[in-house]
Amino acid sequence: VxxxxxxxxxxxxxxxxxxxxxxxxxxxxxxxxxxxxxxxxxxxxxxxxxxxxxGVKSSSDSEEDEETDGKPKIKPKDKYMRDLIAGRPVFSHPSRPGGFRLRYGRSRNTSFAAAGISPAGMIVMDDFIAPGTQLKVERPGKAAGMAPVDSIEGPTVRLNNGDVLRIDTIDEAYALRSEVEEIIDIGEILINYGDFLENNHPLAPSPYCFEWWIQEYRKAAPDAETDEAELKDPTQEVALDLCKELNIPLHPKFTYLWHDIDNSQYTVLADLISEDGLLEADGSILKLPLQRTIDTGMKKVLEDLLVQHKVNDPTLTIQEPLPFIYSLGLDKRLSKGWDSLEHEELLENINEIAGFVVRPRAPTRIGARMGRPEKSDKRKMTPAPHALFPIAEAGGNTRSLEKAANFKVNTNSKAGTIPVEIGNRICPACGVEGFEFRCDCGEYTLPKLFCPRCGISVNKAKCPKCDSKTTCTSMRKIDFKSIYQKAYANIGERDHLDSFKGVKKMMSKHMTPEPLEKGILRAKHDLFTFKDGTVRYDMSDIPLTHIRPSEIGVSCERMIELGYLKDIYGKPLTDSEQVLCLKVQDLVISYDAADYILRITQYIDDLLVKYYKVAPYYNTKHIDDIVGVLLMGLAPHTSAGVLGRLLGFTTASVGYAHPYFHAAKRRNCDGDEDCVMLLMDGLLNFSRDYLPDKRGGQMDAPLVLTTRLDPSEVDKEAHNIDMCASYPLEFYEATQNIANPKDFEDTMDLVSSRLGTTLQYEEFMFTHDTSNIAAGPLKSAYKTLGTMVEKMDAQLELAKKIRAVDAPDVAERVLTSHFLPDMFGNLRAFSRQGTRCVKCAAKFRRPPLTGSCPKCGGRVILTVHEGSVKKYLQVSIKVAEEYNVSSYTKQRIELIGYDMKSLFENDKSKQMGLSDFM
Structure with a gap:
């Protein structure tokens, strides 16, 4: 400073x-x-x-444009490849052909840092990506949550029989997954304009996609009445006729990745087809000699171009080949109409000799690797208690309240009398002292403050004698057995719980425990409390602006009751397949979360009836009964909950909500996760008196509640979301010159332009639909595979299968950033470890000289074991040899192997023979 x-x-x-x-x-x-x-x-x-x-440290991280032959280009960025973790695959190296192809647009379940990929691609890539899985991406941001969008292109693969085809549907993906030999191209990734604007990232060149082509078609033929659905998948004759009649570029369906090959490969391919090709069925089929195509290297060139073809030895067959043939400068007789190529850029040559314009099909590739897997799981402390009631060491290592009720300090002591540090409280009405928050007379108690130095009772924060801070906590013996039995009797429950756990010590300022009855009822319904007395459920955040009743498990009649009267086109809701605009405080949660919320409602009803002695509120029996209940969303590191309403359910392991709702929690959807809790649970059971008295103790606690969501008050990232049904033609054209995203702030229909009007809540649109927001694998393979070795094997097998991934580089990165640091760290920890008692869990810096615990006489053991130090050694040696990593990395593995050998092998007890001394 x-x-x-x-x-x-x-x-x-x-x-x-x-x-x-x-x-x-x-x-x-x-x-x-x-x-x-x-x-x-x-x-x-x-x-x-x-x-x-x-990027001062690494020039490869720069997002600045570079000029190549006067044309701006965006540099590859490898930052996302750092700190690679075993078991989490790389899907594409930076900007490499075969990686994710950028496609601009927004689906109803993307934006706000979430991106969309084909669910077929999720399945083909061995289920490592599921809805909600986080991907570390090359651009525009650092990470993105994944959502299924089946209206974009899936992966292009080569099967074991040599066929090359694109897989766009889930059924095809499951049917062909076992036959995939190589993933040539992993498909498109849908990213909205708003994410580029939010990250202030230059607009990368757009691919020539249908959304771009249809606008050029309408501009050239404004009065045409052709159905747009028919134009999405035209025949080769229709596509060529439109090129000639309207002078528009070739349809994207027949536009191949010419920018991925060079002039020499193009020439050899044209010569091969001209000399050995055979057109059949009036130009509908092109046949090539298979062996010659392979020998000349043109089989791989066809794959690089993403030309789909079938192999039936001795021929290779291409369907609808005329646009492809004309793009090679050949006519229908396969005669070559050119001698040489004049330009260095292949597309410039094609546009001269083809007779029509061919635009770049995939000018921008985006590298990606897996980040954290999706999450849908109950929030628990470690270890997880049912009740915030302190029992010190009386409950053993399991913190069992049942054990504490029968605990004896020694053989002569009374069972259930346990020493604990707890807050002293006094009733202002009858003067009875205790530790409960409420006196038996019904009055709320107050902390009984005293000076820990002087020992005098004081009703102020500081002692008037010595100026010390006063406290109400002290070590005292409590008759826990009677408290335990009284709690069961009060709510009419029997002591037959499988597990009932408390805490060793309260962390709050006044150390006031919660009523034991609440913990009994939680344990009965298999629920766990968090540090503030609430029950929570964690889910990965994914945005959602539109829903279909059919995909969230709710009938049209119930949707109408909840206020959904019309679809996005203004038609009355009558069909479960109609698309509706999601209300900004409605939530769609996973079925696992719904089952947990159902149990919470039943727990709350039990609590109301048996403890508070009032009527039940929810009366739920099935998950359908919880549709419409009020929830509270809360993100870590914040102290404000957001009111929400449960609308429906999804099989995906995510929490779907409007971007406004996520933004109100101060989260985006780049793989973040946070929790929901039942509103009634928060109102009944939350207390500031349970929160830890330390820095950050009041974080992740619902100190306040936002009941009405005002879009102008949420995080500004949500204001950059585009809500239009299509992007303008000028946008696609400007991306070819790496335009600044700010240039289109006034052109795009952004949330920021709607603030303060009724349109900030309604009439949202999207550019790409998806048939099911929960399509794809239910869980990432990272969660279903067993050991870390199994996960790494699967990771490297996938790396060998994807053309855009360098498997040896992945292996080296995993070894250097995960396994080696882990082994070095564990080896260091082993040499510096302490010991602990297995009975009372006391920890010692050095082993006691007696060999047993001086506190309780229990057995003392090491805290770091040999197995944890050596667990990655053999697999590291195997991977290093199989993938031929650098000699430096191999030597590092050898050296740490020598260190482990010298530490764990006992030379004195080694069996030796006479030959060892000769």
Whole structure:
């Protein structure tokens, strides 16, 4: 710190605490976003941000455009490839052909940092990607949550028999998955314009897709009445006729990836077809000699171009080949109409000799690897208690309340009398002292404060004698057995629970425990409490702006009762397949979460009836009964819950909600996860008195509740979401020149332009539909595979299968960023470890000289075991040899192997023969 140095109240002149977070997590990490605001506000003196953005440490991280032959290009970025973890596959190296092909647009379950891919692609890539799985991506941001969108193109694969085809449907994917020899192209990834705007990332060149082509068609033929659905999949004759009659580019269906091959390969391919090709069925089929196609390397070229074909030895067959043949400068007789290529860029040559315009089919590839898997699971503390009631060591390592009720300090002591640190409270009405929050007379108790130094009772925060902080907590013996029996009797339950756990110690300021009855009823319904007394369920966040009743398990009649009267086109709701605009505070949760919420409602009803002695509120028996109940969403590191309503269910392991709802929780959908809880549970059971008395103790707690969601008050990232039904033609054209996303802020229909009007809540549209928001695998393979070795084997097998991935590089990165650091760390921990008692869990820096625990006499064991140190050694040696990693990495593995051998093998007990001494 340069200013205001050497202050008495501050211990150091170094940057510390919150400022360190601001610099590292704020300025350095969010530099592109900050730069956007700096430019908007025209603030001087922040030019140094450009150095952070361009990447001082690595030039490969730069997002700056580079000029090649006067044409701007975007550099590949390999930042997402760092810190690779075993078991989480790489799907594409940076900007490599065969990787994800960028497609601009928004589906009803993407945007707000979530991207869409084909569910068929999820299945073909061995189920590693499921709805909600996080991918670390090359651009526009650092990560994206995955959502299934089946209206975009899936992967193109080569089967074991040599056939090359694109898989677009789930049924095809499951039928052909076992026959896939190589994944040539992993398909498209749908990213909306708003994500580029939010990240201040230059607009990467758009592929020539149907949304672009149809606008050029309408511009050329404004009065045409052709059905758009028919134009999506035209025949080759229709596509060629439209090119000639309207002078528009070739349809995307017949536009191949010419930019992925060079002029020489193009020439050889044209010569092969001209000399050895055979057109049949009036130009509907092209046959090539298979062996010659392979020998000349043209089989791979056809694969690179994504030309689908079938192999039936001795021929290779291509369906609807005329656009392909004409693009090669051949006529229908397969005669070559050109001698040489004049331009370095192949597409320039094709546009001269083909007779029509051919646009780039996939100019932008996006690299990606798996981040964290999707989540749909109950929130539990470690270990998970049913009740926030302290029992110290009386419950053993399992913290069993049943054990504590029968605990004896020694053989002569009374069973169930246990020493605990707990808060002392006093009833203001009758003066009875205890620790309960409520007195038997019905009055709420108050903390009984005293000075820990002077020992006098004080009703202030500080002692008037010694100025020490007062407290109400102390060590005292409580008759827990009678409390335990009284709690069961009060709610009319029998003591037959399989498991009933408390906590060793309260972490709150006044150490006030919650009523034991609440824990009994939680244990009865197999629920666990969190630190604040609530029951929570965690799910990955995925956006959703539109729903179909059929996909969320709710009838049209019930939807109408919940306020959904018309679809997005203004028609009355009569069919479960109609598309409806999701209300901003409605939630669609996983079926696992629904089952947990159902149990919470039943627990709340039991609590109301048996403990509070009032009528039940929910009266639920099936998950259908919880549709319409009020929930509360809450994200970690925040203290404000957001009111929501349960609308329906999904088989995906995610929590679907409107982007506004996620933004109100201060989250986006790049793989983040947070929780929901039943509103009634929060109102009845949450208490600030249970929250830990430490820094950050009031985080992740619903201190306040947002009941009405105002879009103008949520995180501004949600304001950059586009809500239009299509992107303008000028947008696609501008992306070819790496335009600035800010240039289209006024053109696009963004949320920011609707704020303060009724349209901020309604009339949202999307560019790409999906038939089912839960399509694809139910769980990522990362969660279903067993050991880490099995996960890594699957990861490397997939790497060998995907053309856009360098399997040896993946193997090396996993070894250097995961296995080697893990082995070195565990070896260091083994040499510095302490010991612990298996009976009372006491920890010791060094082993006691007696060999047993000095506190209880229990057995003392090591805390780090040999197996945890050596667990990755053999698999590392195997992977290093199989994938021929660098000699440096092999030597590092050998060296750590020697270290482990010298540590764990006993030379003195080694069996030796006479020959060893000769």
């Amino acid at each position: 340069e200013g205001h140095r050497n202050l008495e109240r501050i211990n150091t002149n170094r940057v510390r605490g919150g400022m360190a977070l601001v610099l590292a997590e704020g300025l350095a990490l969010k530099a592109p976003k900050i730069q956007k605001h700096v430019k908007n506000l025209k603030i001087d003196g922040w030019e140094w941000l450009e150095q952070l953005i361009s």
